[in-house]
Amino acid sequence: xxxxxxxxxxxxxxxxxxxxxxxxxxxxxxxxxxxxxxxxxxxxxxxxxxxxxxxxxxxxxxxxxxxxxxxxxxxxxxxxxxxxxxxxxxxxxxxxxxxxxxxxxxxxxxxxxxxxxxxxxxxxxxxxxxxxxxxxxxxxxxxxxxxxxxxxxxxxxxxxxxxxxxxxxxxxxxxxxxxxxxxxxxxxxxxxxxxxxxxxxxxxxxxxxxxxxxxxxxxxxxxxxxxxxxxxxxxxxxxxxxxxxxxxxxxxxxxxxxxxxxxxxxxxxxxxxxxxxx
Amino acid sequence: xxxxxxxxxxxxxxxxxxxxxxxxxxxxxxxxxxxxxxxxxxxxxxxxxxxxxxxxxxxxxxxxxxxxxxxxxxxxxxxxxxxxxxxxxxxxxxxxxxxxxxxxxxxxxxxxxxxxxxxxxxxxxxxxxxxxxxxxxxxxxxxxxxxxxxxxxxxxxxxxxxxxxxxxxxxxxxxxxxxxxxxxxxxxxxxxxxxxxxxxxxxxxxxxxxxxxxxxxxxxxxxxxxxxxxxxxxxxxxxxxxxxxxxxxxxxxxxxxxxxxxxxxxxxxxxxxxxxxxx
Numbered sequence: 001x002x003x004x005x006x007x008x009x010x011x012x013x014x015x016x017x018x019x020x021x022x023x024x025x026x027x028x029x030x031x032x033x034x035x036x037x038x039x040x041x042x043x044x045x046x047x048x049x050x051x052x053x054x055x056x057x058x059x060x061x062x063x064x065x066x067x068x069x070x071x072x073x074x075x076x077x078x079x080x081x082x083x084x085x086x087x088x089x090x091x092x093x094x095x096x097x098x099x100x101x102x103x104x105x106x107x108x109x110x111x112x113x114x115x116x117x118x119x120x121x122x123x124x125x126x127x128x129x130x131x132x133x134x135x136x137x138x139x140x141x142x143x144x145x146x147x148x149x150x151x152x153x154x155x156x157x158x159x160x161x162x163x164x165x166x167x168x169x170x171x172x173x174x175x176x177x178x179x180x181x182x183x184x185x186x187x188x189x190x191x192x193x194x195x196x197x198x199x200x201x202x203x204x205x206x207x208x209x210x211x212x213x214x215x216x217x218x219x220x221x222x223x224x225x226x227x228x229x230x231x232x233x234x235x236x237x238x239x240x241x242x243x244x245x246x247x248x249x250x251x252x253x254x255x256x257x258x259x260x261x262x263x264x265x266x267x268x269x270x271x272x273x274x275x276x277x278x
Numbered sequence: 279x280x281x282x283x284x285x286x287x288x289x290x291x292x293x294x295x296x297x298x299x300x301x302x303x304x305x306x307x308x309x310x311x312x313x314x315x316x317x318x319x320x321x322x323x324x325x326x327x328x329x330x331x332x333x334x335x336x337x338x339x340x341x342x343x344x345x346x347x348x349x350x351x352x353x354x355x356x357x358x359x360x361x362x363x364x365x366x367x368x369x370x371x372x373x374x375x376x377x378x379x380x381x382x383x384x385x386x387x388x389x390x391x392x393x394x395x396x397x398x399x400x401x402x403x404x405x406x407x408x409x410x411x412x413x414x415x416x417x418x419x420x421x422x423x424x425x426x427x428x429x430x431x432x433x434x435x436x437x438x439x440x441x442x443x444x445x446x447x448x449x450x451x452x453x454x455x456x457x458x459x460x461x462x463x464x465x466x467x468x469x470x471x472x473x474x475x476x477x478x479x480x481x482x483x484x485x486x487x488x489x490x491x492x493x494x495x496x497x498x499x500x501x502x503x504x505x506x507x508x509x510x511x512x513x514x515x516x517x518x519x520x521x522x523x524x525x526x527x528x529x530x531x532x533x534x535x536x537x538x539x540x541x542x543x544x545x546x547x548x549x550x551x552x553x554x555x556x557x
Binding site: 054055056061075076077080081083086088092093094095096097098100101104105106107109110113117118120124131132167171236258 | 289301425428430433436439442443448451452521552554
């Protein structure tokens with residue numbers, strides 16, 4: 001792959017829900033080895049984009065390709081095999097399973113045991129042993145090794161988010177989609193998450209695409225940003241460029257003013273790009 | 279000592295057979311429940327297997343092994359046909375389609391003169407017996423325990439908990455659903471064939487909707503955390519009416535009451551513990 005073509009290319013992605021256009025012709029190009037942020041006010045269509053990229057939701061129009069190979073029409077499991085992994089906005093770990101089993105489930109596409117399961121073939125046992133060791137490695141990487149045998153649903157909220165990241169890493173992805181990884185975390189947890197995500201990029205060479213509302217996190221972590229508003233892309237560039245973009249400022253201030261008038265506390269109040277810059 | 283055991287067996291043989299056959303049926307519905315689907319077609323699959331096996335034995339004199347293989351294959355094919363259009367979808371479509379399958383099977387058996395129609399099929403020679411029944415049950419129990427403790431078992435539990443997340447983890451959802459249904463139908467067919475060859479008579483009435491619900495209740499009472507649980511549920515629900523026989527007229531009432539209480543106070547089954555899946 002040449003350094004100029006992106007690892008993930010999203011072109012003209014569109015999703016209509018009975019007349020409502022949730023995502024409207026969005027283009028995103030994510031370069032290998034970078035952290036790319038997808039930001040925008042609530043309801044801008046960020047999670048819908050994620051669902052279409054990961055194959056959970058079919059797009060009305062548009063194309064998605066990974067490393068030059070089109071993913072269009074492929075079911076989620078095929079995309080996972082191609083090197084795509086994701087986490088969910090509302091945590092979706094397998095809560096009845098243990099923490100270790102959750103991570104091992106993420107390896108499903110990479111394990112090949114077949115009928116050998118029925119007679120515990122040496123190949124099956126070797127594979128299972130290796131998978132368990134790798135799962136423990138990943139748990140160590142996210143700092144959850146001590147909880148390996150706990151029921152996943154019993155973990156505190158922040159740990160469940162980290163488990164979801166470990167489970168996504170178990171898919172051996174090239175690109176990880178992270179849907180609001182910092183949601184519901186306290187400042188200390190968010191700070192630890194920032195370190196973890198940087199290590200994913202710098203130590204493991206992973207490419208990340210994340211949706212996030214925590215602007216200080218986004219601004220200090222992301223190499224590049226794409227901003228959505230009402231389903232349309234309104235800006236794209238480095239954090240410094242996006243922060244100065246008049247359209248972005250208008251979108252965020254507009255959202256704040258609208259919410260201020262209704263008396264609601266805006267979710268992005270502390271997260272305006274311009275504020276984070278100060 | 280052996281004489282006493284022999285006496286016991288002859289007195290209770292139909293009950294002993296029923297516990298084993300129902301154990302296999304409970305495992306067959308467990309396979310489908312384990313991937314988060316609901317099948318109400320187990321009685322129909324059982325009936326198709328029973329008629330296939332019995333007809334081959336009675337009309338063509340095939341060896342028991344051949345009848346058994348056919349009794350597994352024909353319901354499995356039927357499952358492929360029913361599963362094809364329904365298993366690509368998420369939700370209760372399989373349950374609805376299998377209810378339909380049960381009704382169609384019932385009507386066909388009722389009107390099929392070659393297979394005895396409403397009078398059923400009688401004079402089925404005794405084959406297999408208690409060893410075949412419990413041997414099959416044991417092999418299936420061990421097999422499913424081994425599968426549960428592997429990547430396949432983890433994928434199945436993941437589907438049961440959160441299908442979309444399981445798909446994103448790389449689980450081929452349609453294939454897992456289809457394999458589970460086909461395996462389940464084959465097992466129900468085998469149970470039907472085994473039971474037909476120890477009861478000398480089968481009729482269309484034995485494989486109706488009531489039986490489908492009864493089979494489902496084995497897994498609901500026992501639980502689906504491990505393969506042993508539904509088999510235990512089947513044993514309890516088969517024995518209970520017999521144990522309660524001294525209650526005479528109140529028998530069915532108390533039987534129902536016990537089931538209602540068990541489901542109320544043990545909603546995840548008598549054996550709620552899930553099997554470890556990292557072995």
